[in-house]
Amino acid sequence: MSSLTGDLAATIGAEHVLTGPDLMTGYTTDWTRRYQGTATCVARPGTTAQVAAIVQVCARHRVAVVPQGGNTGLVGGAVPANGDVVLSTRRLRRLDPVDTLAGQVTAGAGITVAELQAHAAAAGLEYGISLASRDSATVGGTIATNAGGLYTVRYGGTRAQLLGVEAVLADGGVISRLGGVRADNTGYDLAQLLAGSEGTLGIVTAARLRLWPVEPHAVTVLTGVGGIETAVSLLAEIRSRAPGVRAAEYFEAAGLALVRAHTGLPAPLPRAYPAYLLVEVTGPADQADHLARIAALEDAAVAVDPAGSAALWAYRERHTEAISAAGVPHKLDIAVPVASLAALRGALDGAVSAAAPPGRTLRMIVFGHIGVGNLHVNVLGPDPADQAVDEVVLRLAAAYGGSISAEHGIGRAKVPLLSNNRSAQEIGAMRAIKTALDPVGLLNPGVLFT
Numbered sequence: 048m049s050s051l052t053g054d055l056a057a058t059i060g061a062e063h064v065l066t067g068p069d070l071m072t073g074y075t076t077d078w079t080r081r082y083q084g085t086a087t088c089v090a091r092p093g094t095t096a097q098v099a100a101i102v103q104v105c106a107r108h109r110v111a112v113v114p115q116g117g118n119t120g121l122v123g124g125a126v127p128a129n130g131d132v133v134l135s136t137r138r139l140r141r142l143d144p145v146d147t148l149a150g151q152v153t154a155g156a157g158i159t160v161a162e163l164q165a166h167a168a169a170a171g172l173e174y175g176i177s178l179a180s181r182d183s184a185t186v187g188g189t190i191a192t193n194a195g196g197l198y199t200v201r202y203g204g205t206r207a208q209l210l211g212v213e214a215v216l217a218d219g220g221v222i223s224r225l226g227g228v229r230a231d232n233t234g235y236d237l238a239q240l241l242a243g244s245e246g247t248l249g250i251v252t253a254a255r256l257r258l259w260p261v262e263p264h265a266v267t268v269l270t271g272v273g274g275i276e277t278a279v280s281l282l283a284e285i286r287s288r289a290p291g292v293r294a295a296e297y298f299e300a301a302g303l304a305l306v307r308a309h310t311g312l313p314a315p316l317p318r319a320y321p322a323y324l325l326v327e328v329t330g331p332a333d334q335a336d337h338l339a340r341i342a343a344l345e346d347a348a349v350a351v352d353p354a355g356s357a358a359l360w361a362y363r364e365r366h367t368e369a370i371s372a373a374g375v376p377h378k379l380d381i382a383v384p385v386a387s388l389a390a391l392r393g394a395l396d397g398a399v400s401a402a403a404p405p406g407r408t409l410r411m412i413v414f415g416h417i418g419v420g421n422l423h424v425n426v427l428g429p430d431p432a433d434q435a436v437d438e439v440v441l442r443l444a445a446a447y448g449g450s451i452s453a454e455h456g457i458g459r460a461k462v463p464l465l466s467n468n469r470s471a472q473e474i475g476a477m478r479a480i481k482t483a484l485d486p487v488g489l490l491n492p493g494v495l496f497t
């Protein structure tokens with residue numbers, strides 16, 4: 048053992064310090080298999096004090112620390128570079144009883160989104176974040192990436208759920224604000240600063256999170272449409288008449304074919320369509336009929352019970368795994384004003400074909416949370432290191448007044464393109480914050496900035 052791993056073992060117990068490729072592969076390769084790195088070891092602390100001690104040991108040895116939760120991030124932000132220490136938060140399992148009076152809960156960074164959802168549901172409340180990676184993605188990781196997801200159109204992203212954090216800073220100091228006092232105007236909101244900071248400013252160890260009342264009966268409708276323009280106008284129509292829209296998802300025939308081939312699911316509708324809109328509306332059960340009438344949906348599948356709804360959601364939620372089963376995808380999550388979605392989608396085909404390496408045809412699968420202007424553009428075919436298609440798609444999003452990262456963050460993948468979305472002044476201010484809190488660049492160097 049090197050003295051670094053020896054010191055870490057002395058701090059948290061040798062059984063919680065993993066070394067060797069067999070034990071570390073799951074931590075050094077990302078979910079898509081596109082990003083890989085090497086680590087000196089993986090440290091798995093069980094308490095906040097142990098996180099602080101690890102940070103101090105690594106600072107002494109001048110070795111960078113890469114925080115990692117469920118490792119479901121899609122931009123390489125949790126993957127170590129060369130010889131870093133991966134600090135896995137999965138053993139930070141605090142989960143306090145739900146405070147039903149305040150509608151809040153305190154959860155450790157290593158609790159998964161699915162565990163938090165179940166905990167809230169047992170207390171008659173609901174967590175506002177839901178995503179297909181819920182069984183692995185953690186409270187800490189979703190805060191660090193400000194994750195969005197299926198219900199963002201209704202409840203906002205993770206930032207909107209976040210009331211306070213406990214976190215370890217680069218000097219090993221601990222900040223903690225888990226009281227859940229909502230009326231609190233006492234200076235900088237450090238929890239919100241850490242949200243979306245991708246592990247570059249501090250390591251979140253626990254969070255105080257907002258919960259929501261359980262919505263009345265939900266109705267899920269899946270309908271075929273001619274393309275994204277129709278999907279957007281149909282959604283506008285539905286939203287204008289049904290105030291309780293909490294999810295609005297879009298996918299296309301190419302993605303559906305991949306999902307069906309991967310899962311063996313039957314066709315969702317009697318006829319095939321170029322694209323599909325999935326909407327979930329909460330309200331009385333008779334909204335199902337109402338919704339069907341609004342949309343004049345001749346060919347729609349409507350579910351009013353949880354099992355039926357899950358069956359319809361599977362067509363959308365299983366896209367990511369079906370795409371990954373088909374190859375190593377370039378995953379580009381972009382967003383534009385909803386009014387520009389159709390124009391952007393129209394420009395994508397030509398732009399992606401033009402970025403194909405000579406002699407190769409690229410396969411593009413598009414889906415997304417269109418209620419918030421998001422499209423996930425997945426491209427199969429280019430080599431993992433080839434950035435051509437990434438650059439073309441992200442620049443296109445910026446040209447349409449949008450974002451090069453709707454929800455996954457910048458990570459390592461999009462660092463060179465940050466200036467497409469952020470001015471030199473903004474990047475300068477972000478760098479100043481980073482330098483103030485982490486002057487030697489101990490936490491996640493290479494993520495967000497070079």
Ligand SMILES: Cc1cc2nc3c(=O)[nH]c(=O)nc-3n(C[C@H](O)[C@H](O)[C@H](O)COP(=O)(O)OP(=O)(O)OC[C@H]3O[C@@H](n4cnc5c(N)ncnc54)[C@H](O)[C@@H]3O)c2cc1C
Binds near residue numbers: 125136
């Ligand atoms: C099938 C699938 C579906 C997905 N759907 C969505 C979706 O709908 N919406 C969405 O937003 N994302 C989605 N994602 C992406 C991913 O799940 C989210 O980015 C999620 O927030 C990552 O959580 P994690 O715990 O896996 O974090 P990781 O991947 O482990 O880490 C992500 C980043 O956060 C940092 N980090 C992790 N934990 C901490 C911590 N405790 N303190 C400080 N920094 C930390 C890491 O260093 C890294 O930069 C999906 C991914 C998959 C595989």
